[in-house]
Amino acid sequence: MEDKKKKIKIPRQSMREQDPQVRSKNFDEVPLGYTEEEAILEASRCLHCKKPFCVAGCPVDIDIPGFIRLISEKDFIGAARKIKETNSLPAVCGRVCPQENQCEEVCVLGKKGDPVAIGRLERFVADYERTAGDILIPEISLKTGKRIAVVGSGPAGLTIAGDLVKLGHDVTIFEGLHKAGGVLIYGIPEFRLPKDIVDAEVEYLEKLGAEIVTNTVVGRGKTVDDLLEEGYDAVFLGVGAGAPVFMNIPGENLSGIYSANEYLTRSNLMKAYRFPEYDTPIARGKNVGVIGGGNVTMDSARTALRLGAENVYVIYRRTEVEMPARIEEVHHAKEEGVQFKLLTNPVEYIGDDNGWVKGAKCIRMELGEPDDSGRRRPVPIKDSEFVIDVDMVVVAIGTMANPVIPVTTPGLETNRRGYIVTKDETGETSREGIYAGGDIVTGSATVILAMGAAKKAARAIDEYLKNK
Numbered sequence: 001m002e003d004k005k006k007k008i009k010i011p012r013q014s015m016r017e018q019d020p021q022v023r024s025k026n027f028d029e030v031p032l033g034y035t036e037e038e039a040i041l042e043a044s045r046c047l048h049c050k051k052p053f054c055v056a057g058c059p060v061d062i063d064i065p066g067f068i069r070l071i072s073e074k075d076f077i078g079a080a081r082k083i084k085e086t087n088s089l090p091a092v093c094g095r096v097c098p099q100e101n102q103c104e105e106v107c108v109l110g111k112k113g114d115p116v117a118i119g120r121l122e123r124f125v126a127d128y129e130r131t132a133g134d135i136l137i138p139e140i141s142l143k144t145g146k147r148i149a150v151v152g153s154g155p156a157g158l159t160i161a162g163d164l165v166k167l168g169h170d171v172t173i174f175e176g177l178h179k180a181g182g183v184l185i186y187g188i189p190e191f192r193l194p195k196d197i198v199d200a201e202v203e204y205l206e207k208l209g210a211e212i213v214t215n216t217v218v219g220r221g222k223t224v225d226d227l228l229e230e231g232y233d234a235v236f237l238g239v240g241a242g243a244p245v246f247m248n249i250p251g252e253n254l255s256g257i258y259s260a261n262e263y264l265t266r267s268n269l270m271k272a273y274r275f276p277e278y279d280t281p282i283a284r285g286k287n288v289g290v291i292g293g294g295n296v297t298m299d300s301a302r303t304a305l306r307l308g309a310e311n312v313y314v315i316y317r318r319t320e321v322e323m324p325a326r327i328e329e330v331h332h333a334k335e336e337g338v339q340f341k342l343l344t345n346p347v348e349y350i351g352d353d354n355g356w357v358k359g360a361k362c363i364r365m366e367l368g369e370p371d372d373s374g375r376r377r378p379v380p381i382k383d384s385e386f387v388i389d390v391d392m393v394v395v396a397i398g399t400m401a402n403p404v405i406p407v408t409t410p411g412l413e414t415n416r417r418g419y420i421v422t423k424d425e426t427g428e429t430s431r432e433g434i435y436a437g438g439d440i441v442t443g444s445a446t447v448i449l450a451m452g453a454a455k456k457a458a459r460a461i462d463e464y465l466k467n468k
Contacts, residue, residue, distance in 0.1 A: 002048060005305070012114035013351050015041040020335040024305050027190040027273055030332060031095075032130055034136045036076070037122045043071035045109065053106035054118060059452025060087045060159075064103060064118055071121060081136055083122060086204060088162035089155065089451065090104020091130065091197045092184060094123025097448040137207045144168040149232040151218045155447045156238035156438030156454040158202065161210040163458035169193050169465065171210045172232075176217040179269065182240055183225050184447070186269040187261075188337070189299050192329075195268075211436060219404035224412075224434060233468065234461050237420060238454060241439040243402045246395055247291070252348030256357040258283065260292070260300045260396035267303050285392025287311045289360050291346060292365040292396035293323040293355045294444075296466035300394045301338045312338050313388060315364050317345040341388065343367075345378065349393065359387045409434070419443055427457030435461055 016032040017023070023030050025238065038189070046068045054064045062083055067305040070079035077424060083090045099105075099119035107115030129135055146169045150157045153175040161171045179185050181198045206212060218239075227235050244259030246252055266272040272282035286303040290297050293316040304312045314333070316323065319342050323330060334340070350359035364384035367376035401418040413421040415429035418428055420436040427435040437453030439445055 001211065007045050007047060008109065008113065010041065010045045010108075012117055013047070013120075014036045015117075015120055019079060020332075020337075021303065023191065024302075024336040027306055030191050033127060034120060034124045036074075036128075039071055039076075039121060039421045040074065043068045043121060047108055049108055054103040054116075056218055057103040057106045059102065059448050060102075060455055062086055062122075063347045067119070068116065068121060068126065071125060075129040076125050077132065077134050079121075083183055086455070087451070088159060088208075090122050091126035092201055093194065093448055093451070094119050094121075094126055095193050095197075096184075096188060096446075097320070098446055100327065101170050102448065113225075114315065116141040129270060130197075134205075135204060137204075138166065140166065140168055142168045143170070144465065145171065147172070147231060148461060148465075149174060149227040150225070150233065150238060151227075152176075152182055152238040152240060152438075152440075153202070153212060153214075153448065154182035154238055154240050154438065156240075156450040157182065157186065157236070158205055159451040160206060160236050160238065160437070160454035160458045160461075162205050163455060164461065165205070165209045167458070167462050169462070172217050172272075173212045173213045174216045174227075175220075176211060180212050180213050180214060183242075187267040187296070187299070189264065189268055189301065189303055190273075192299065217404070219408045222452050224405065224409045228260075228433065233465055234435065236427070236454075236461065237405055237429075237434065237436040237440060238438045239402065239405055239440050240448070240450075241401045241419070241444055243400045244395070245398045245400055247271070247346065247397065249346060249348055250356070250426075251351060254349050254357040255355050256283065256285070256352040256391060257349060257393045257395065260290075260394050261399065263300055263394050264296070267307075273303070273307060281360075282307065283392055284308050285390070286302050287313075287390045288392045289313045289315050289388060289390040289392065290394045291315050292398070293318065293325060294396065294398070295325045295329055297386045297396040298325050298333045298338075300396050302333055302336060304392075304394065305338065306334055313341050313390070315337055315341045315344050315346060315360065315362065315388070317343065318367065318375060319343060322367075322375040329341045343378070343384070344382070347385065350387065356391070357393055358389070358391060360390050360393060361385055361387050399439075399442075401440055405440075417443070425456055426460035427453060428460060433464070 067082040104115040150173045156399040244261045270280035271278035272280040288309045290301040348361040365378040368379040370379040433459045438450035
């Protein structure tokens with residue numbers, strides 16, 4: 001009991017970051033991570049509960065008390081390997097997962113104070129293992145001879161590939177782009193998730209035994225049925241939901257208005273922020289409006305600042321309380337100088353004589369009764385229109401399913417929004433031997449939820465192949 005009281009009194013360890021005025025002008029990672037001493041002190045706060053709610057709050061079932069105990073014992077490599085028993089992407093998850101809504105939300109310490117910084121500790125040990133170069137590749141004891149095709153190399157695809165390889169199956173990942181990683185590569189900026197970290201996680205999977213084939217768009221040159229005819233025993237679809245969504249308001253076809261998909265893909269995947277060192281150019285506005293309130297909105301706004309914008313406005317139709325973006329990302333954006341235009345919604349874009357956007361006509365909103373999302377519905381205030389001067393707009397209001405897989409896969413059931421219909425606990429689709437998970441099933445969600453769905457599908461596919 002005395003030891004518990006001492007632990008409760010230890011404050012949560014903050015993480016050092018780049019100065020906002022400095023980082024808003026570079027693409028280097030913002031948080032600098034824990035030192036060994038900070039990690040050990042933070043790990044010492046864990047109460048090692050008899051019933052660890054944190055594990056239940058983790059979509060990929062990490063033994064959280066187990067890896068934290070190893071940190072407190074200074075066994076950092078052991079802690080990394082403990083995490084990798086169920087999670088092949090710890091360096092990614094430690095950076096981009098919303099721990100505050102999952103494992104940390106149910107931490108007992110959080111009832112009267114700050115929860116254990118589980119995500120920061122996960123990041124620490126993953127980085128320690130990578131820097132030390134002491135990465136263990138587990139031996140695959142028994143090969144089954146079964147072959148699985150994984151379509152898409154995002155979080156879901158990488159996760160299921162790792163799990164199935166460990167179970168002895170041969171896995172080939174098909175990726176449409178020229179680099180593996182999916183949204184981790186094209187969607188999340190360098191300052192939030194350095195690409196050498198994603199590359200290292202992908203390399204680990206290849207060393208496990210997964211084969212990765214890039215520049216292959218399944219559904220075009222090769223269909224899902226082609227894969228089955230080529231001898232694959234099962235197919236997993238983890239293609240995400242990458243088709244852009246626009247508001248369909250007047251003036252939206254003016255030059256200078258972009259989808260967040262294109263904007264971030266140019267910057268992240270094609271390295272346009274380093275143009276002309278890299279060949280892909282990117283628009284650089286002086287006054288930039290970013291429409292939306294999620295993490296992609298924050299990523300786009302903070303990217304625009306780093307590309308030299310004088311004013312960046314996040315234009316969101318609800319209040320900050322309803323924003324789906326992580327609190328940390330909103331905080332970082334504010335620190336860096338992003339301006340928030342809340343309870344504001346664009347109704348029209350105004351162009352100049354050359355067809356370029358020069359203003360966003362907006363209307364002020366107020367909150368009414370809750371809608372299907374549980375958030376209060378934004379309602380326009382009559383005669384409250386005003387204009388925000390912008391010379392560039394990034395629309396970041398969400399994405400939708402690309403129809404290329406469903407259209408070219410007869411008998412694959414989709415819902416009215418185009419997402420693939422599956423059984424929740426297994427990822428089974430309406431076609432035997434075809435499974436799916438991640439954003440192509442749920443719509444835009446988090447990295448860790450896609451990984452959790454992939455782990456369920458991996459168990460189901462393994463069972464299916466054993467009984468086939």
